[in-house]
Amino acid sequence: MQRLKTTIATSAVATALLCAVGSTPAPAQSLNEAISSRLQSNPGQDRLLVDAKEIIYDNDRNTISASGDVQMNYQGRTLQADRVTYDRNTGRVHAEGNARLTDSSGAVVTGDRFELTDDFKNGFIDSLRVVQTTVENGRPVTTRFSSPRAERAAGETTTFERGTYTACEPCKEHPERPPLWQVKAAKIIHNNSEQTIYYEDATLEILGLPVAYLPYFWTPDPTVKRKTGFLAPRYVASNTLGFGAQIPFFWAIAPNYDLTVAPTFLTRQGILGEAEWRHRLETGAYNIRVAGISQLDPDAFLPSPRGAGDRDWRGSLETAGQFYLNERWKWGWDITLVSDKWFLENYSIRNESLSALYLKEAVSTLYLQGQGDRSFFDVRGYYFQGLSTRDWQKQQPVVHPVLDYNKRFTPSGIGGEFALDVNVTSLTREAAQFEPLSSKNRTSLFGIYQTCKEFNPEDCLVRGTSGSMSRASVMASWRREFIDPVGQVWTPFAYLRADSFWVSPDLEGYQNAKLSNYITGDDDYLFRATPAVGLEYRYPFVADLGTSGRQVIEPIAQIIARPNETKIGNLPNEDAQSLIFDDTSLFDWDKFSGYDRAEGGVRANMGIQYTVTGADDFYASALFGQSYQVAGRNSYRQGDLANVGLDSGLESRASDYVGRVQFSPNRNFSFVTRARFDEEDFNVNRLEASVRANFNPYLPLSTSLTYARYDAQPEIGFTRRREGLLGSATWNLTPNWSLSGSVLVDLDRYLLQEENPAAYADNPIERAFVSSMSLGVGYIDECTTFSLRYIMKPRSLTTSSSGERERNHTVMLSLELRTLGAAAITQNIDGSSSEEGVAN
Known part of the structure; x- marks a missing residue:
């Protein structure tokens, strides 16, 4: 070879x-x-x-x-x-x-x-x-x-x-x-x-x-x-729906659009059809999701107005989209429409509107938004649809539209910063919304919608007026900062605000006629102008701690002069009903949360702030201060239709004291607390405290704890104190396994007594109770994701025959085998009804 x-x-x-x-x-x-x-x-x-x-x-x-x-x-x-x-x-x-x-x-x-x-x-x-x-x-x-x-x-x-x-x-x-x-x-x-x-x-x-x-x-x-094909199925087990399975099919029609069809076969109610269309274009994308069913057994649900038991056909339409006109402008929409307020929850249709514990509503909006280097523009309309039994749709406003514009620039000559803010709001509501201030004046409309027995301003608030209301507000402001040779910081400022109101109340139908106790029945145009000048003073004292950091002590004083607020109580208040006086609003020029109210009179705000920074991410700060009505009418002393300003801590000439303490020794631990103290006896009227801790690398545990206590505010409807504790924690047992949980504890339980006073008349309950809770175990690695969660949350505002609030107990199991598929099972384990609008 x-x-x-x-x-x-x-x-x-x-x-x-x-x-x-x-x-x-x-x-x-x-x-x-x-x-x-x-x-x-x-x-x-x-x-x-x-x-x-x-x-x-x-x-x-x-x-x-x-x-x-x-x-x-x-x-x-x-x-x-x-x-x-x-x-x-x-x-x-x-x-x-x-x-x-x-x-x-x-x-x-x-x-x-x-x-x-x-x-x-x-x-x-x-x-x-x-x-x-x-x-x-x-x-x-x-x-x-x-x-x-x-x-x-x-x-x-x-x-x-x-x-x-x-x-x-x-x-x-x-x-x-x-x-x-x-x-x-x-x-x-x-x-x-x-x-x-x-x-x-x-x-x-x-x-x-x-x-x-x-x-x-x-x-x-x-x-x-x-890729076109069947997706992982979803299984259903429910008293009202029966047993069933959802078999989704995904159709990848083209690289930029697809369709998912997901029929769910239910033994008690028939076939629930769901479909989602997604389409991506050169300038944006949109999707449309529909669901519907012709129920075989509507009697599984409560009759109207407590449920959808009188409906054969039920369904929903959801769509969202966003498109860019150019690099600065975009427009879009996010719309949810449902046949009835219980459909999404009864059939477990995924929707972010159901994520909140107490407030459930579908918010639809259409918007146009633009942003420049130092300007912002946004105009949008809103349609609100309540998803809880006690939500009356006729009391929900239709906003058409709300417009916001902000522009900032540096004027020549005088320097500083000039700002222009514009807001236009127009809305319509079919039925007026009243809220009683005491249980004695509380009754129900149609047996479920809360309202007042007697319509008087002393014991009944107007949360929303019927008819239409439009307002246009323009505010031009200027501010400039000066630092003198000794380090004092002087900031003069001025602004001019003008508000025009067009009010057309509807006094016919339902309970709208009672509005005559508050407002006249004539269409009215009202104008309000508020000029203001002010000065803010700061004098920071800085101490250098060398390599350890530095500390700053800074006294702050601010005074604002303007005429008295006019027409208090004669105008609807739609966007300024949330007023919280604390350290974050102490030095605001106007402490009202919206445009429908405008603070007036001469007011001084004073405080002192201490800050220290150090090595290894050490940080601590404290702020303490008070506000004073120096001259003129105190806007917070005279309540409007919703009594905004009363019981706020600002209604007296010298306000309550407000303070904040924040402490963070390193990046793994932080503590912050803020409080409002009574100006007469220094009692705590409002307290919030939270701590967050990450114990890595010593212990694979991260946790947070938040405590809140709010004193009674009877003038705005809170006749009892509110107190609660929220805790959450995650413990990584191994790099793959983890335990997590959260608990919300009601420390006063007065809320239940207010909702159903007859049930607690002979046996008032003042002990703490668990309002909501979740426990979970999870596993994750390169190929598998597994989670098992138990969730207990309070029922909606309904009570059982025992007077106890019914609760929703849910077990959620999900398993994903990466690249192969995923499956999820949600099972309600309540002994009674598990959802709103469901018959026992």
Whole structure:
């Protein structure tokens, strides 16, 4: 036997490219030339590169072998092995010893032995293992296939006999153990061109134990972001709906739009249909989601007006979109319309409107927004739809529209900063909204809507007037800061505000006629102007602590002079009903929260602030101050239709004291508390305190605790104190397992007595009770996300026969096997009704 052996030094490279016909290869290039001669179907375009330590040419067997860190590259595919043999008789390439094939997508195929065609597209692989890494939501996801033997066809399809698939990493300490989950199948077919993985006679195993069997199914491969097919099902178990399952189908119609259809089959109510259309355009995107059902058993729900038991057809329409006109301007909408206020909750339709514990409403808006370098413009309309039993839709306003504009610039000559603020608000309400100040004056309209027995300003507030109201407000302001040679900071300012009101009350129908106790029935135009000048003074005393940081003590004084506020109580108040006097509003020019009220008179605000910063992120600060009505009428002493200003701490000539203390020794711990103290006896009228702590790296625990106590404010409807404690914590048991929980404790329980005084007349309850609570356990790793949560939250404003507030107890289970699918189950475990509008 004649053998020709060419040995190349270890550091050298045996390299050959598919060159023009007629080239004369060196002996070390024979393997390249032999394989290249079979690749002439694509002449001169694709080049084969071979890199090896040693090449052996065997004339008797008509084979060429390369050994020693062999690497072959062709058409984006790379074959690596300890030894590669090319059989010129069959045109097959045999690779052995640490064989590894990397395709153009980055997938890595390893095996004990490869038998491939000379272009690496077809062949058989023994003891195959495929590792492929993709990026999903910014995180790398690695998938793994394995099989005793696999066949590769046309470089597009790989068939795994007795294959195994998983996205879990093997245990580093015990690689022989099965992964957390894996799919075993008699045959797994991975089609690269279709980007689909087919499973035949498949079993899902968790921790090596079979938990589910499917004779045939398919999934997109990990490189797919969106693909037509069925999504993970959702299961339903409910007293009112029966048992059922939702089977979503996703249709990727085009790269920029798709449709998801999700019918839910319910044993008691029939078929609930849901569909979502998503469309992405060059300048923005929008989506439309609809749901509807023709109920088979409406009697499962309470009759009107407490439920939708009189309805056969129920449904919802939700749509949102946002489009950019240019780099500064955009417009969009977010609309939710429902057939009745209970539909979304009864059928567990996902919607952010249901996320709050106590306030549930669907807010629809259409807007246009623009932003410049120092300007902002926003105009939008609102439609509110109450989603709780006690919400009366006729009392909800329709806003058409509200406009805000702000512009800031530096004027020439006088310097400083000039600001222009514009607000235009127009709304309509069909029925007036009243709120009684005491239980004695409380009654119900139609048996469920709270209102006043007697309509008098002394014992009844007007939260919203019927008819229409429009207001246009313009405020021009100027401020400039001066620092004198000794470091004192002087900031003069001035503003001029003008408000125009158009009020057209509707005194007909329902309880609207009672508005005549408050306002006249004639259409009216009213104008209000408020000029003001003021001065703010600060004198910071700075002490340098060297490398430890510095501390600053800063006395602050502010005085504002303006005429008295006019027409108090003669105008509706829609946007200025929330008034909280604390450290954050102490130095506000106008402490009202909206434009419908305008603070008047001469007022002085004074306080002192202390701040210290140090090494290792140490920070502490404190503020204490008071406000004084120096001259003129005190705007907070005379209540409007909603009594805003009374019981605020600002109604006396010398206000309550307000203060804040903040302390953070490092980045892992922070404490802040703010309080309002009575100006006569220094009793605490309002207190909030919160602490946040992250104990890493000493303890894998993070927690927060918030305490709040608000004294009674009978003039605005709070006849009892309000006190509560909210705590939450997350404990990372391991890098993968975590426990979390939160609890809201009502420390006074007076709220229940106010809602149902008869139930508590003989047995008043003053002990603390848990208002809401959640507990959860979670697991997350590279391939699996699992969570189990228990949630207890108070029922809506309804009470059971015992006088106790009914509660909603829910268990939520979710499991995601990354790249394979996800499933979620939500089960209510109440013994009685679980939802609003549901019959017992």
